[in-house]
Amino acid sequence: MDTAHNDLRRGARATTIALAVLALAAFCAPARASSRFVDPLIGTGGEGNTYPGAKVPFGFVSASPDTTSPSTAGYDPQGQVLGFSQTHVSGTAGESMYGNFRITPLAGALRVTGLGSPFAHERASPGYYSTLLTRDGIRAGMSATRMAALYSFRFAHSADKYVLLDATSVIEVPGGQRPTLSDVEVAEDDRIEGTASFRGGWNKAFYRLHFSLQFDRDALAAGVFRGDEIRSRRKVHGGPSDRTGAWMSFGSVGSREVRAKIGVSFISRAQARRRADDELRGFSLERARSAAERQWAEALGKITVDGGSKTERTTFYTALYHSQLMPHDLRGENVWWRSGVPHYEDYFTLWDTFRTQHPLLTLIQPRREAEMVESLVDTYRNTGWMPDARVAGRNGNTQVGSNGDVLVADALVKGLRGIDYPTAFRALVRNGERTSPKALEYGRELADYKSLGYVSLREGRSASRTLEYSYDDFAIAIVAAGVGRPDVAALFLARSHNWKNLWDPSTRSIRPRHPDGRFLATLEPHQPFGGHEGFAAPFFEGTPRQYSTFVPHEVARLIEKVGGDDAFGTWLDELFTGNRYDPGNEPGMLAPYLYIHAGRPDRTAERVRNVVENAYAPGRGGLPGNDDAGALSSWYVWSALGIFPNAGQPFYYIGSPLFPRAQVDLSRGGRKFVIEAPETSATNRYVQAAALNGGPIDRAWLTHQEVAGGGTLTLKMGPAPTGWGRAERPPSL
Numbered sequence: 001m002d003t004a005h006n007d008l009r010r011g012a013r014a015t016t017i018a019l020a021v022l023a024l025a026a027f028c029a030p031a032r033a034s035s036r037f038v039d040p041l042i043g044t045g046g047e048g049n050t051y052p053g054a055k056v057p058f059g060f061v062s063a064s065p066d067t068t069s070p071s072t073a074g075y076d077p078q079g080q081v082l083g084f085s086q087t088h089v090s091g092t093a094g095e096s097m098y099g100n101f102r103i104t105p106l107a108g109a110l111r112v113t114g115l116g117s118p119f120a121h122e123r124a125s126p127g128y129y130s131t132l133l134t135r136d137g138i139r140a141g142m143s144a145t146r147m148a149a150l151y152s153f154r155f156a157h158s159a160d161k162y163v164l165l166d167a168t169s170v171i172e173v174p175g176g177q178r179p180t181l182s183d184v185e186v187a188e189d190d191r192i193e194g195t196a197s198f199r200g201g202w203n204k205a206f207y208r209l210h211f212s213l214q215f216d217r218d219a220l221a222a223g224v225f226r227g228d229e230i231r232s233r234r235k236v237h238g239g240p241s242d243r244t245g246a247w248m249s250f251g252s253v254g255s256r257e258v259r260a261k262i263g264v265s266f267i268s269r270a271q272a273r274r275r276a277d278d279e280l281r282g283f284s285l286e287r288a289r290s291a292a293e294r295q296w297a298e299a300l301g302k303i304t305v306d307g308g309s310k311t312e313r314t315t316f317y318t319a320l321y322h323s324q325l326m327p328h329d330l331r332g333e334n335v336w337w338r339s340g341v342p343h344y345e346d347y348f349t350l351w352d353t354f355r356t357q358h359p360l361l362t363l364i365q366p367r368r369e370a371e372m373v374e375s376l377v378d379t380y381r382n383t384g385w386m387p388d389a390r391v392a393g394r395n396g397n398t399q400v401g402s403n404g405d406v407l408v409a410d411a412l413v414k415g416l417r418g419i420d421y422p423t424a425f426r427a428l429v430r431n432g433e434r435t436s437p438k439a440l441e442y443g444r445e446l447a448d449y450k451s452l453g454y455v456s457l458r459e460g461r462s463a464s465r466t467l468e469y470s471y472d473d474f475a476i477a478i479v480a481a482g483v484g485r486p487d488v489a490a491l492f493l494a495r496s497h498n499w500k501n502l503w504d505p506s507t508r509s510i511r512p513r514h515p516d517g518r519f520l521a522t523l524e525p526h527q528p529f530g531g532h533e534g535f536a537a538p539f540f541e542g543t544p545r546q547y548s549t550f551v552p553h554e555v556a557r558l559i560e561k562v563g564g565d566d567a568f569g570t571w572l573d574e575l576f577t578g579n580r581y582d583p584g585n586e587p588g589m590l591a592p593y594l595y596i597h598a599g600r601p602d603r604t605a606e607r608v609r610n611v612v613e614n615a616y617a618p619g620r621g622g623l624p625g626n627d628d629a630g631a632l633s634s635w636y637v638w639s640a641l642g643i644f645p646n647a648g649q650p651f652y653y654i655g656s657p658l659f660p661r662a663q664v665d666l667s668r669g670g671r672k673f674v675i676e677a678p679e680t681s682a683t684n685r686y687v688q689a690a691a692l693n694g695g696p697i698d699r700a701w702l703t704h705q706e707v708a709g710g711g712t713l714t715l716k717m718g719p720a721p722t723g724w725g726r727a728e729r730p731p732s733l
Contacts, residue, residue, distance in 0.1 A: 034300040035293060037310070037317040040124040043091065044075055045620030047584065048627050050322060051075050051088045052124040054144045056292050057299040058344075058368065060328040061264060062088045063142040063149035064129065066171065068116050072096035072202075074171045077620055080116030081133060084142060085169055086149055086211070086264050089202075089391070090325045091627025092348050097201045097391050099171035101211045101264065105153040106162040107136035110247060112225045115164070126300070126321060127292025143288040145279035146329060147272075148263040150288040154256060161250040161258055164225075165213055167194045168243050170201070177201040182238035184246050189218040192246045193269045196238075202348075203389070203396030208335075209264055212273035216259040216283040219248035259283040266335040266393075299324050302364035302667070303641070307660035314618045316640050316658070322633035323357055324365070327372060336393045341378040342371045349389035349396065350403035352628035355589045358407055359645035360634045362414050363707070366667055370418040373411045376404050377420050380427035385442035395441040400461055400540050401468030402431035402444050406648040409475035412482045413650040414704050425483045428476045432492060440535075444469060448515065454501040456515040457538060463502055463512045464540040464587075467550050470499040474553040474733075475648045496733070499551055503561050508571060510548045512538040526580050542587035545575050550587060552646050555597040556732035565598040572598075576607055583615040584625020589635055593644050593653040597729055601700035602686050602721030605656035608639050609685045612658060642675050642715070643702065650704035651731055656685045657715065664707075671710030677717050684717040689724055700725030 043050035051073035053064020063086060067079030072092050074085065083104030089097055104115050117135035130141035137156030142149055155161050168179035177200040184194035197208040224236035224246045238244035250258050261283060263276030280288055300320055305313065327344040334343040347353070361369040380386040386404040389396035408424045436443025448456045449469055455462040474496035480489035504511035509525040520538070525545040529537035539547050549572070551558045559568040572595060575581050581588055592607035615624040616636050627633055638644045641664070642657025657677040664673045690697050693711040702713070 034304060034317050035126045035296050037313045038126050038296075038300065038321045039314055039318050039618060040126070040129070040321070041077075041122065041620055042315070042318045042618055043322065043620070043623040043627055044071075044073070045077050046623065047625050048621070048623035049073050049091050049093065050623070050627050051090060052122065052129055053084070053088065054127050054129045054142050054149070054292065055325065056127060056144060056146055056295045057324045058327065058329040059144060059146040060330055060333070061086050061144045061147055061149050062325075063144045063151070064088050065119070065131065066099055066102055066169070070171055070173065072171065072173060074099050081119045081131065082115050083164070083166065083169070084140065084151070086262060087209075088171075089346060089348055089629070090322065091623075091629055091632070092202065093626045093628075094202045095175045095200070096171040096173045097177065097203070097205070097346075099169055099177075100196070100198075100209050101213075101262065102166040102169035103151060103213070103260070103262070104164045104166070105133070105136070105138045105140060105155070105258070106164060107138060107155050107157060107159040109160070110162050110230060110249070112164060112230055112245070112247070113228050125293075126296035128289045141285055143285060143292050145288070145292070147265065147275040147333070148261060148279045150261045150280050150283065150285055151259065152285045153258045153260075155258070156256070158252050158256070160252045161256075162247055163215070163250070163258060163260065164245060164247045165192055166243065166245040167196045167211070168238060168245070170198060175200075178241050179238065179243070180206070180240050182242065182244045183235070184224055184238075184244050185235040186222045186224065186246055186248075187212075189222070190215045192222075192248065193273070194246070195269060196244075203391055203394050205392045205394035207266070207392040207394070209266060210269045210272045211262055211264050212269055212276055213260055213262040214273075214276060215248060215250075217250070220251045221249040223247055259285065266330070266333045271333075296321070299365075302665045303637070303662060305640075305659040305662045308658060311618055312640070312658055315616050315622065316637065318618075319616070319633035319636040319640075322627055323360055323630040323637055326629040337382040339378050339382065341374055343378070344372050344375040345393065346391045346629075347376075347387070347389060348391055348629045349399060350407060351388060351399040351401065352586050352631040353634075354403045354406045354410075355586060355631065355647050356634040356638060356645070357630045359410055359647050360637060362410060362416060364664060364667065366416055367418070370411065370416040373407050373416070373424070374419045376407065377424045377427060380430075381423060385436070386427040386431065387442055397440055397535070398442060400464045401472045402428075403468070403472065404428075405431055405472040405475040405479075409478040409648040412479055413648070414708065421479065421483055425479050425485070428479055429488065432473055432476050432495070449498065452501075452515065453498050454513055457512050457520065458515055460536040461538065461540045463510050463538040463544070464542070464547055466502050467499050467510060467547055470496050471550070471552055471648070473498070478648065496553060499554070500557070500561070505561070507544075508562055509544045511544065526574075541585055542582070543580070545580065546582065546588045546591070549575070549591040549594060552590060552648070554733045555594055556729065559598055565600075568598045569595060569600050569603060572603070582625070583611045584623070584632065586628070586631060590646065593646075593655065596653050596700045596725065597732060599726035599729065601654065601725040604653065604700070605685050605687070608655045609682075612636065612639050613682065642677065643707070646730070649731065652702050652704070652707060653730065654687065654690065654700045654702065654713075654715070654725070656680070656687070656717075666708055666710060668708065668710075671708075673707050673710055674712040675715070676712060677715040679717040680715070681717070683719045686718055686721045687724055688716040688718040688722050690715050698724060699728040701730040
């Protein structure tokens with residue numbers, strides 16, 4: 001090992017000049033250098049369910065095309081564009097949400113049906129989107145702010161120009177939303193305003209939104225429509241399921257470009273008008289685009305990588321982009337209760353994002369993450385429960401656990417400020433102690449769990465719930481200790497062992513049990529129950545073996561259950577054989593890193609590199625599954641960097657960095673954390689030796705304090721495993 005560390009020191013000295021040049025180049029490069037590698041079209045096809053449109057980091061408005069046969073994000077690259085709506089969610093599955101206030105430019109004759117147009121020549125970048133609507137020859141360009149959007153429509157022909165606004169539009173997927181009431185008016189010769197309410201969709205929510213759309217000049221004519229009836233009136237009212245909207249005509253002479261800005265608000269039309277006026281001064285698309293690009297340059301500049309191929313940098317920076325789209329910053333728009341706390345909505349869902357996205361924000365956007373967690377605490381303060389899933393002011397389906405518990409624990413152990421931890425503690429204790437009257441919407445189903453020590457087969461998702469409740473209880477214990485309640489910490493720490501009550505030695509797997517203690521009669525560890533999804537199945541969106549890896553707090557005990565280090569390595573190998581491991585879903589996200597607990601960081605390197613290199617790529621189908629509000633994208637960001645979080649605990653695994661150098665801006669007093677791996681390549685994927693701030697380390701993990709304090713991790717990479725990282729194992733109960 002001394003020889004390896006001497007080689008590491010010599011290699012570090014030999015690369016000092018080269019790394020200094022790279023660092024200087026990165027410092028001197030234009031602020032938007034990382035933005036040019038972002039391709040918002042990645043993930044818009046296949047199962048990714050992302051959208052290509054314009055928005056700013058965590059902004060509510062996303063000006064993006066809605067097409068026929070859309071995904072939940074409103075877009076299908078093979079469909080026809082119906083127009084451009086202002087609200088979307090990214091990467092989600094289910095029944096979708098939003099798609100409000102769709103704007104459609106038209107040339108020739110006015111129409112309110114048959115709006116679909118083929119499209120071509122798409123251009124998408126952070127904060128900007130444009131495409132050519134080939135049916136009428138209209139180039140549509142757009143940018144966005146937090147609560148508003150600005151559009152430019154360039155008409156190719158000297159034909160009559162119209163712009164249509166559908167006030168009752170939604171993402172049109174089966175079982176989706178429907179309008180309930182709407183009011184639209186031509187408020188001025190250059191302005192359309194209105195209000196619409198909706199019900200249904202992903203969480204069956206009722207919500208009401210207001211808009212104010214202003215054009216850069218007066219219209220020559222204007223009117224409204226209801227259904228397919230076009231009227232020259234100034235106002236229209238719609239009842240349940242009525243389609244309503246308004247139109248403006250700009251004639252066939254004069255400028256062929258029409259510009260417009262639209263503000264939206266949950267509060268009022270006047271608030272929507274103020275949003276557009278305050279956030280968009282004038283009608284300059286170029287100025288709006290530049291402002292959005294500056295925000296993205298700052299957000300994407302939180303991490304800079306050197307080296308790698310253009311393909312790798314494009315995949316990486318697009319993943320970093322997707323990781324900062326949601327939840328949405330709705331400060332000043334909290335119509336649900338009065339509060340001075342910055343309000344966020346559309347968490348969609350913590351079951352997906354607690355594992356990778358929120359720990360990433362804790363590191364690179366600590367102020368944002370603190371606000372998001374405090375917003376969840378404020379939701380408990382005003383509704384009585386902390387949600388696991390929430391959109392548009394209402395909770396959605398709690399998929400398995402009460403995962404806000406982990407977010408609070410992660411924030412506390414990593415020192416985030418601005419969170420009311422005593423109140424958060426009370427919220428978490430309620431999750432762990434009180435059976436929820438509506439466990440599908442908030443809290444937990446605790447009758448069996450507290451009396452039997454596991455959730456029995458009389459409840460849906462019983463095995464998955466037992467596993468996640470156990471880890472949620474560990475998170476509660478951490479928070480209890482942090483707020484000075486060791487008695488409560490001891491109680492929940494004891495409950496965090498409950499996963500063991502479902503361990504079956506004969507199948508080396510978590511195995512569901514009946515209320516009388518009998519195991520489920522038959523179990524095939526690598527087969528899903530009742531299909532890949534389903535709330536009634538004992539395992540949710542995963543196989544028994546995939547879920548059996550989810551014991552983040554007690555991996556050492558799991559290794560003992562399986563039979564020791566070597567047996568555990570073989571056990572994990574079985575999961576990664578064939579098509580058993582699903583890189584596109586959340587239950588197995590931590591699994592590739594668990595080899596490190598058995599002293600095999602080399603196997604982690606192999607598994608992680610295989611996913612990074614084969615499951616992610618540029619292109620519309622470049623994501624291995626639903627991006628789930630950035631959950632899959634942030635997994636890639638971590639894994640490409642070469643470190644990975646165990647959410648809720650203050651340490652990171654060391655994996656196999658994709659880039660020779662990466663720098664993380666910690667947003668804490670100018671501190672940076674740098675990962676140097678000069679020899680890394682597809683072949684040199686194994687860590688041979690490591691140094692932290694010049695001192696050798698022989699462990700494949702770092703504490704959060706070591707990372708957040710800033711410094712440099714230097715990794716010597718090579719083509720074959722060594723004995724590095726086998727001795728000192730990561731923390732485990």
